[in-house]
Each structure stands twice: as structure tokens, then as C-alpha cells.
Amino acid sequence: MRLGILGLPQAGKSTLFEILVAAAPARTPGARKDQVGVVRVPDARVDRLSSMYTPKKTTYATLEVVDPQAMGQGAGGKGGGQDLFASVRGADALVLVVRVFEDPAVPHPKVTVDPARDLADLEAEIVLNDLAIVETRLERIGKQKRLAVKGQDLSREEAVLERCKAALDQEQPLRELEFAREEQKILNGFQLLSRLPLLVVWNTGSGQAFTPPPSAARPGTVSVVLPCADERDVARLPAEERGPFREAYGLPEEGLVLLVRSAYRLLGLISFLTAGEDEVRAWTIVDGDSAVEAAGAIHTDLAQGFVRAQVIAYGQFLDAGSEAKAREKGWQRTEGREYRVADGDILHILHNK
Secondary structure, three states: OEEEEEEOOOOOHHHHHHHHOOOOOOOOOOOOOOEEEEEEOOOHHHHHHHHHHOOOEEEOOEEEEEEOOOOOOOOOOEEOOEEOOHHHOOOOEEEEEEEOOOOOOOOOOOOOOOHHHHHHHHHHHHHHHHHHHHHHHHHHHHHHHHHOOOOOOOHHHHHHHHHHHHHHHOOOOHHHOOOOHHHHHHHHOOOOHHHOOEEEEEEOOOOOOOOOOHHHOOOOEEEEEEOHHHHHHHHOOOHHHHHHHHHHHOOOOOHHHHHHHHHHHHHOEEEEEEEOOOEEEEEEEEOOOEHHHHHHHHOHHHHHOEEEEEEEOHHHHHHHOOHHHHHHOOOOEEEOOOOEOOOOOEEEEEEOO
16 A cells, blocks of 8 residues: 655655654755655554563564655655656655644745635646646547548547546546446546545644535545644654653654554455464455455466465454364354455465465
């Protein structure tokens, strides 16, 4: 999973990147270099299983985040012929950081702090960028049709792009439209950003109460309210010192956990677990994936030779205290290839070698 972080200058997107990637160096003001980091997904279940099995290796799920180069005007667009959205085009979701906090020492590029306006402006930039891509392709299709190239049928592509253009002309992001499988295949090559799910992080000040505006409650969008500067300061402390400071700041939940959980919910992802003396590991799949698809997430050979899966729900495993006792209680089930894996399932895949 890859997340692309966007935001107006001084909104706090690099601060958010530091929260997600604890080892990230502070960005030099005005720096024009993308930062990319890998985030270890916190999972208390992995911690607990690792303490029970004491395996040779413990592996957490990961996600990748990219904080693009500083953009002087707005969140994106074209600058000097360079596509400033290029580094986030391969993302699975966009994270828009919207400034809510007031700070005279950090002037807002638009003078006043207006979160609803900034969100609308950010989304408008994304929509306009997509519209430019769609219109350029439609112009080329028109030229190709006039040339009447033999054996070339562009009618399906033209139809879906015309539909996209109609929505974008009305400032409607494409994530709010439904596309058939064939249409999705056509659009995938264009990497249109307004198709991506949107995680909006409302960056508040210390102790600042904030309710996201109604305009944020749209399909494919999830909101998180987080005082990013406070969360970053706490995350920089040694682990044993964070509790009292988190309480003093009024931060009931670790920001990293909140952000990752929200991203998983936005993308419809879950984790299943494998556990043994060699390794305890979390694997990320789409909610609703089958046992054979989960096997494929581990290795394609497991999916191809899949016979059955032995499954224990994480909670039942804890209650039993061991895999052997879970079997004695009848809590370890044997499931076939069509079984829908649940979040936290502990799987053991049986396969033909």
C-alpha cells in the first residue's frame, strides 16, 4: 500500500510524514526533493503472538508513504513542464493535510486560515489536473478518428473519457463515480488522481476542538482530526516517556495507529496472521478475500497448490493459550479455498508441494 501526501504550504504535510516515518529527517524549508518512507504498521496482535512464540523473526505489515517536493502554489499542477503530481500517481490513496491551527509565526499562504476553503482548493487542483489529462487524450482520439486508422476502435475509451470529462467539468471527483471492470482497465493507465480514495487529515493546534465541515463527508473520503505538531513531539520521545506527555497533550490514541487504521478502513484492507517458531507475521489483504487469495499473498506457489486452510480466530487463540489447546477445544477449523478470511485470523495453509 502506498499513500501520497499532499497539502498547501505550511499545512503540516512534512510533519505528518515525520509521524508516520519516525526516522525521517526534518525537511529543510523550501526543499524540492521528494521524501519516501516505509511505515511499520503497528499491530498489538503481532506483539502478543511474538511474545508467546518467541520466533526467530517477527514481521509487521508495512506501507509506503511519499511526501512530494515543496509546491509553491497549491497542491499540484504543472510547474515548468514538470508534473508535480508525478511522485503520487502510483499511490493507492491520497492524504490531504488541511491546516486548522492558527500560528502568527507560521503565516498561511492565503493569509487567513479557512479549512473548508483549503480542502476545496486542493480538490479543485486535483480535478483540474485530471481534466487536463482527459481533454488531451480526447483530442488525440479525435485526431486518430479523423485519420480513420484501420483496425483501431477507440469508441469504448472515448465513451468512458467523455463520462469522466462531464463529471470533472462539474468539479466532481472521479472517486464518486462507479466504473465497470472494463472501464477501470481503460482508466488505470491514466493514473487519474481524483479516482483515488481520500484521507483528509485536519491538522489542529494543541487542545483545539474541531469538527470537519459537511463538505468533507463525501464518498470515498475519510477524515482524521490530529494535532500533528503535538503528535510528532510525543513520537520523538523515548517510548517509556510518551504516556505522561500524551496525557498532558490530550492525545488518547497514538497518531500512527489512528492514521494507519483510518487508511486501512478507507481502502477496505484487513490483516491475517501466520505464527510459528520460525516467524510471526502480519499479511495485508482486501476485506472479503478468500483463503486461496490469502495464500497467494504469502506466495503464489501456496495459492497454486492450495488444499485447505487451518484457521483460528485470534481471540480464541488467546483464550486457548496455544494452538494445541485450540484444537482440543475445536476452535481450529478447516476451511476450503472459498472461505472469506476475517481480520485477525491465524492461518496455516496446507498445500501440495
